[in-house]
Amino acid sequence: MPKIKFTIITLFREALEPYLNTSMMWKAKEKGIVEFDFVNLRDFGLGPHKSVDDTPYGGGDGMLLRCEPVFAAIESVKMENSKVILPTPVGQTWNQELARELAGVEASSVAQHYIILCPHYEGYDERILSLVDYKISLGHYVLTGGELPALIIIDSITRLLPGVLGGETSAEIESFSDGDNLEYPQYTKPADFRGMKVPDVLLSGNHGEIAKWRKEHETRSAD
Numbered sequence: 240m241p242k243i244k245f246t247i248i249t250l251f252r253e254a255l256e257p258y259l260n261t262s263m264m265w266k267a268k269e270k271g272i273v274e275f276d277f278v279n280l281r282d283f284g285l286g287p288h289k290s291v292d293d294t295p296y297g298g299g300d301g302m303l304l305r306c307e308p309v310f311a312a313i314e315s316v317k318m319e320n321s322k323v324i325l326p327t328p329v330g331q332t333w334n335q336e337l338a339r340e341l342a343g344v345e346a347s348s349v350a351q352h353y354i355i356l357c358p359h360y361e362g363y364d365e366r367i368l369s370l371v372d373y374k375i376s377l378g379h380y381v382l383t384g385g386e387l388p389a390l391i392i393i394d395s396i397t398r399l400l401p402g403v404l405g406g407e408t409s410a411e412i413e414s415f416s417d418g419d420n421l422e423y424p425q426y427t428k429p430a431d432f433r434g435m436k437v438p439d440v441l442l443s444g445n446h447g448e449i450a451k452w453r454k455e456h457e458t459r460s461a462d
Contacts, residue, residue, distance in 0.1 A: 242351065242400055243342075244274040245393050246321075248312045249357040250291070252277045254386045264394065267403045275393075278316060283308040292360050301361025309367050313354060321352040322372040325363075326388030328381055330374030333392065337375075342399035355392065357385030423453040 247255060258264065259275050267273045284291045285307060292302040313323060322341075331337070341353065356371075368374070377388050397403055426437040440452045 242272050243396065244276065244352045246276045246278060246316050246352065246354045247357065247389055247393075248278045248280050248309075248316075248354065249386060249389070250280050250359055251357070251384065251386055252279065254384075255390060258390050259393070263398055263403055267397050267400065270402055272400050272402055273397050276316070278312050280308055280312050283311040283315070295361070299361075303361055304358055304363040304367065306364045306366050309356065309363070310370065313356065313370050316354060318352055321354055323370050324353055324355045324373045324375055324389075324392060325358065325368070325371045326355070326377070326385040326392070327358065327363075327374050328376050328379070330376040333375050333377055333388075333395070335395070337373075338392075338395040339399060341373075342396045353396075355385070355389045357389050359384045421458045423456040 249255060255277070259268070264273075264275075268275060280291050281289045285305070291304060291308045293305050295301070295303050317323070356367075375388065375392060377391060382388065426441060430437045430442060438452065440448050443449070
């Protein structure tokens with residue numbers, strides 16, 4: 240069985256598949272580390288047109304996702320160990336600490352199944368939140384749908400799982416691996432490019448001095 244299964248409830252599966260079938264996401268899937276499953280919200284729509292939205296009570300612009308199709312879609316795949324994630328501007332800001340928690344890097348009893356609901360239209364009926372375990376915001380802005388946030392959440396969790404990245408410590412020494420630190424500057428060949436030279440200490444072979452230099456050149460993220 241895969242270590243983590245992601246079930247994505249969406250109206251636009253075609254927007255998600257190209258990315259999830261590429262690079263590290265494809266590698267993680269092929270190695271059985273993760274599984275990606277899709278649920279078409281329209282399959283649970285109401286009436287002859289399979290409607291999933293309606294106008295808000297009290298008036299106002301836009302359309303809201305209705306309770307019935309969303310509840311039915313989630314309940315069709317929810318298991319005992321499932322956790323439901325909703326990308327929403329009013330949620331907790333997504334960060335590396337949360338990604339590590341959901342990846343199970345620091346938590347010993349993480350759920351193995353994440354259901355991600357991708358909202359659309361103007362928003363969603365507030366009662367849908369009764370099913371949600373994690374309300375996640377990517378920042379103080381609004382997108383047209385939840386597919387991009389879903390991909391970001393999936394990527395940032397998956398890349399932390401053992402066997403996904405190349406090096407054993409790749410995910411441990413990168414930016415935000417220890418609070419809000421940013422990774423030290425890095426260089427590769429050539430040592431001198433258009434007069435911009437690699438710091439001498441990195442060419443010295445002195446691992447103690449290199450470690451010291453890297454520690455000194457870690458920076459803190461902006462607020």
